[in-house]
Amino acid sequence: MKMAAEVRWLVLFINLPLLLWVNAEEVHKKFEYKYSFKPPYLAQKDGSVPFWEYGGNAIASSENVRVAPSLRSQKGAIWTKEMTNFDWWEVDLVFRVTGRGRIGADGLAFWYTANKGQYNGTVFGSSDMWNGLGLFFDSFDNDNKHNNPYIMAVLNNGDQIFDHANDGTTQSLTGCLRDFRNKPFPTRARIEYYKNKLTVLFHNGMTNNDNNYEMCFRADNVHLPQRGYFGVSAATGGLADDHDVLHFLTTSLHPPGEMAASGRQVSLEDEAKFSREYQEYQEKLEQQKKDYKKEHPDEHKPDSDGWYETDGQRELRQIFDGQSQIFEVVRELNKQVDEMVGRQERTLSLISQIQLGGVQVAGGQPGAPAQLIDTIRRQEVDAVLSNQNIILNTAREIKSFVGEVNSKAESILSNQARQPTAQVQPIGYDYQSLVAEMRDGLNRVKRDVSETNAKLSGATPGGCPTVNCLTTTMFLAFLAIQMVILLGYSIYKDNKEAQAKKFY
Ligand SMILES: [Ca+2]
Numbered sequence: 001m002k003m004a005a006e007v008r009w010l011v012l013f014i015n016l017p018l019l020l021w022v023n024a025e026e027v028h029k030k031f032e033y034k035y036s037f038k039p040p041y042l043a044q045k046d047g048s049v050p051f052w053e054y055g056g057n058a059i060a061s062s063e064n065v066r067v068a069p070s071l072r073s074q075k076g077a078i079w080t081k082e083m084t085n086f087d088w089w090e091v092d093l094v095f096r097v098t099g100r101g102r103i104g105a106d107g108l109a110f111w112y113t114a115n116k117g118q119y120n121g122t123v124f125g126s127s128d129m130w131n132g133l134g135l136f137f138d139s140f141d142n143d144n145k146h147n148n149p150y151i152m153a154v155l156n157n158g159d160q161i162f163d164h165a166n167d168g169t170t171q172s173l174t175g176c177l178r179d180f181r182n183k184p185f186p187t188r189a190r191i192e193y194y195k196n197k198l199t200v201l202f203h204n205g206m207t208n209n210d211n212n213y214e215m216c217f218r219a220d221n222v223h224l225p226q227r228g229y230f231g232v233s234a235a236t237g238g239l240a241d242d243h244d245v246l247h248f249l250t251t252s253l254h255p256p257g258e259m260a261a262s263g264r265q266v267s268l269e270d271e272a273k274f275s276r277e278y279q280e281y282q283e284k285l286e287q288q289k290k291d292y293k294k295e296h297p298d299e300h301k302p303d304s305d306g307w308y309e310t311d312g313q314r315e316l317r318q319i320f321d322g323q324s325q326i327f328e329v330v331r332e333l334n335k336q337v338d339e340m341v342g343r344q345e346r347t348l349s350l351i352s353q354i355q356l357g358g359v360q361v362a363g364g365q366p367g368a369p370a371q372l373i374d375t376i377r378r379q380e381v382d383a384v385l386s387n388q389n390i391i392l393n394t395a396r397e398i399k400s401f402v403g404e405v406n407s408k409a410e411s412i413l414s415n416q417a418r419q420p421t422a423q424v425q426p427i428g429y430d431y432q433s434l435v436a437e438m439r440d441g442l443n444r445v446k447r448d449v450s451e452t453n454a455k456l457s458g459a460t461p462g463g464c465p466t467v468n469c470l471t472t473t474m475f476l477a478f479l480a481i482q483m484v485i486l487l488g489y490s491i492y493k494d495n496k497e498a499q500a501k502k503f504y
């Protein structure tokens with residue numbers, strides 16, 4: 001098992017930078033082993049943690065760092081040896097806070113500060129008036145507001161004294177109420193500081209699933225010291241929890257352009273150095289392993305603690321496995337239900353739009369009049385076809401009828417050519433000719449009257465000396481008789497013409 005763990009180390013060291021390098025389009029991430037620790041062989045044989053310094057009541061083992069043990073009034077801390085050399089970072093902190101009491105104390109702190117803190121300070125085991133970020137996992141409810149355990153970030157420029165009495169609420173940047181004590185699996189915090197945004201995600205340790213992080217908070221415009229030290233500290237009081245840190249994994253974050261421009265040259269120079277350091281470290285580990293085997297020849301055999309489990313442990317493990325599976329299934333179901341609800345809502349909104357007459361046809365204007373899409377039915381197609389046939393037949397009939405009319409018209413025209421007397425008169429002829437005839441008639445009457453008058457005056461001189469023998473009454477009577485004759489003639493002529501038309 002221990003060999004496998006070493007292989008994991010190796011794989012991590014070799015693959016992580018490679019994997020992260022491939023993803024160069026996004027934020028470039030680089031695992032920073034000098035600012036990290038993790039089991040196995042977290043602490044070396046001499047008790048030291050490579051690249052870290054710890055003190056106070058902290059104890060490092062191969063599996064974890066017990067920053068503060070579950071004894072009264074304990075304080076401890078662990079700090080990186082070197083100052084950071086990157087601007088933005090992400091830290092995965094895997095820890096456990098466990099105690100027998102329903103309430104525990106005091107809590108655990110994650111630090112990123114311009115200077116290293118103490119190992120037995122007053123703020124969760126380290127120094128007050130820090131310059132940078134303190135992220136506190138505060139177990140104990142000092143101000144009795146029933147709001148602990150609580151996770152909160154407190155920024156300090158080095159001039160503020162932590163307000164213990166109020167659990168730092170007056171100074172807190174932001175935070176979230178999360179219980180991190182006595183969880184079946186280690187609790188985890190992911191602290192990201194990138195481009196002045198501070199994000200803290202929290203994993204409550206109820207499952208062993210890596211994806212169950214929840215947002216604790218995100219804060220903008222956070223200005224931390226550009227370079228600093230990472231640290232973890234913890235403290236107990238009258239009540240006491242074990243405060244264990246299992247993993248402290250630091251990744252530096254680099255904006256996409258930065259590494260391409262300047263990072264490669266630096267990394268090429270550093271690469272040889274880092275790989276040499278890593279090689280030395282590996283050799284040291286190997287040597288230690290051999291020494292250990294020589295010193296403890298019996299301990300290679302599987303010991304009952306690591307290889308066998310009691311009935312109770314097995315039962316507990318099975319319960320947690322089952323619970324994790326149930327949790328996974330429930331989460332999956334929840335996701336599916338969410339999808340279904342979303343789909344249903346979309347459908348409902350579409351239906352309501354149709355009912356309101358405001359359906360949106362793709363590419364159409366919103367709020368345009370309803371355009372219900374309906375397909376043509378079979379009987380409608382049949383009806384259209386039969387209508388078309390009817391129209392066709394009717395058109396044929398009309399064509400033949402027009403042909404008939406045409407032939408008739410031609411025969412009429414030929415007949416007319418043969419009988420010029422039976423010409424069709426244009427409209428209006430009768431009235432014009434009638435008026436002309438009436439005018440001629442009147443002129444004739446006038447002439448006759450004047451002739452008669454002259455005859456009369458010549459035959460009987462003095463018989464009608466001055467007065468005309470024709471009176472007005474007589475003249476009108478003549479006129480009327482003449483008009484009647486002309487009208488009669490006209491009617492007779494019309495009748496005759498009509499008869500002539502009927503004949504054809
Ligand atoms: Ca507190």
Ligand SMILES: [Ca+2]
Nearest residue numbers: 141142143167
């Ligand atoms: Ca409180």
